Amino acid sequence: MSLSRTAAPAEVARRSKVRYLILALIFAITTLNYADRATLSVTGSAIRAQFGLDAIHMGYIFSAFSWAYVLSQVPAGWILDRFGARRVYAASIVLWSGFTLLQSSIGALGSAGAAIAALFALRFLMGAAEAPAFPANAKVVAMWFPARERGTASALFNSAQYFAAVIFTPLMAWFTHAYGWHEVYVVMGALGLVLACVWLKTMKTPADHPRVNREELAHIVEGGGLANGHRRGTPAERKGASWSIVRQLLRNRMLLGVYLAQYCINVLTYFFLTWFPIYLVQARHMTILKAGLVASLPAICGFLGGVLGGVASDGLIRAGRSLTVARKVPIVGGMVLSSCIIGCNYVTSDWIVVALMSLAFFGKGLGALGWAVIADTAPKEAIGLSGSIFNMFGNVAGIVTPIVIGYLVATQHSFNGALAFVGINAIVTVFSYLVIVKDIKRVELAPV
Numbered sequence: 001m002s003l004s005r006t007a008a009p010a011e012v013a014r015r016s017k018v019r020y021l022i023l024a025l026i027f028a029i030t031t032l033n034y035a036d037r038a039t040l041s042v043t044g045s046a047i048r049a050q051f052g053l054d055a056i057h058m059g060y061i062f063s064a065f066s067w068a069y070v071l072s073q074v075p076a077g078w079i080l081d082r083f084g085a086r087r088v089y090a091a092s093i094v095l096w097s098g099f100t101l102l103q104s105s106i107g108a109l110g111s112a113g114a115a116i117a118a119l120f121a122l123r124f125l126m127g128a129a130e131a132p133a134f135p136a137n138a139k140v141v142a143m144w145f146p147a148r149e150r151g152t153a154s155a156l157f158n159s160a161q162y163f164a165a166v167i168f169t170p171l172m173a174w175f176t177h178a179y180g181w182h183e184v185y186v187v188m189g190a191l192g193l194v195l196a197c198v199w200l201k202t203m204k205t206p207a208d209h210p211r212v213n214r215e216e217l218a219h220i221v222e223g224g225g226l227a228n229g230h231r232r233g234t235p236a237e238r239k240g241a242s243w244s245i246v247r248q249l250l251r252n253r254m255l256l257g258v259y260l261a262q263y264c265i266n267v268l269t270y271f272f273l274t275w276f277p278i279y280l281v282q283a284r285h286m287t288i289l290k291a292g293l294v295a296s297l298p299a300i301c302g303f304l305g306g307v308l309g310g311v312a313s314d315g316l317i318r319a320g321r322s323l324t325v326a327r328k329v330p331i332v333g334g335m336v337l338s339s340c341i342i343g344c345n346y347v348t349s350d351w352i353v354v355a356l357m358s359l360a361f362f363g364k365g366l367g368a369l370g371w372a373v374i375a376d377t378a379p380k381e382a383i384g385l386s387g388s389i390f391n392m393f394g395n396v397a398g399i400v401t402p403i404v405i406g407y408l409v410a411t412q413h414s415f416n417g418a419l420a421f422v423g424i425n426a427i428v429t430v431f432s433y434l435v436i437v438k439d440i441k442r443v444e445l446a447p448v
Contacts, residue, residue: 019220042169070392141372
């Protein structure tokens with residue numbers, strides 16, 4: 001059958017919708033993933049007060065997650081391609097939730113030195129445990145969704161990062177205020193263990209899932225979905241675990257452009273996750289309470305932009321546009337909008353600053369289609385590894401961005417250089433997709 005054929009209305013009516021259940025599940029898991037990352041930012045003030053930690057101590061503790069997360073990406077990709085998304089993702093959720101639970105007990109250690117060491121170690125282990133999560137999401141989307149639905153699916157699970165900020169941050173703040181910081185880690189860890197059980201019960205490949213009917217399976221397969229998913233012990237799988245695959249991926253011009261762009265996009269992400277509230281307090285002289293409320297507005301805009309970007313991209317495919325055009329238009333347009341963050345250096349009114357920041361984060365959400373591009377382009381035998389390398393490059397920004405912005409603020413005594421740095425990275429993303437990436441298509445690996 002042609003990939004572009006139009007399904008008859010009767011066939012569409014008969015088609016099961018299990019893929020949307022799977023998408024809802026990875027959205028919920030990704031929301032929890034980002035909420036667990038944010039636990040320390042919410043409880044940090046209370047922890048600092050209890051143990052007398054200074055900003056330097058907290059800076060090291062904050063960095064622990066990103067170092068481990070980046071270093072663990074390639075091993076996580078190999079494991080994912082070796083054992084499949086179902087088992088690896090379940091193990092990942094259980095491990096990071098366990099390390100989250102253990103963070104509630106550092107108060108029993110007594111001394112500040114022991115607490116710092118334990119918290120650093122647990123955050124480091126948590127970063128390593130979360131490493132397979134986003135590559136697993138990309139693998140699941142490539143498995144369950146045809147190409148013309150993949151942009152929306154990828155945008156939805158990626159937008160969970162904004163949803164987590166909107167929903168869980170105030171909830172965790174309330175728990176900290178009402179019951180103490182320890183209880184935040186207990187509740188979040190327990191939620192993760194429950195989700196791991198739900199994942200194991202629900203997740204199968206489309207070809208093996210008992211609730212997927214013939215019409216939905218045909219829809220997935222005809223649209224390019226990898227419905228048979230992971231099969232252990234095949235020659236292709238053994239091929240996916242080879243260093244030669246890494247070398248081929250790192251020599252591919254299109255993928256290198258995608259990796260560079262993801263790093264630049266994540267510079268915006270980590271600015272909002274780390275320095276944005278401080279910018280509002282120090283540079284815009286807002287109260288902490290006002291800054292906390294204002295900081296939620298860009299997150300909401302990012303969520304809306306993320307959903308719209310995926311829908312628009314898939315709409316372009318259904319309208320007959322090429323995959324290259326369908327993915328690049330929202331990415332380039334979104335990053336052009338994000339560069340307006342530089343305009344905050346030239347205005348004085350708080351509401352204009354908030355509007356520009358919200359527009360920039362909306363653009364960041366609109367253009368955050370990198371995971372859809374990876375699902376479209378990764379070699380079929382190494383989707384997990386390809387996604388892990390992509391995620392590794394992207395999250396180097398989690399190490400670089402806070403340090404560079406801290407240096408710029410300390411030397412210039414203002415945020416002007418920091419905002420310019422963030423905006424320039426948005427422009428580099430545009431350059432990367434227009435000049436380096438060229439055509440977006442699935443990579444075919446050479447024999448090894």
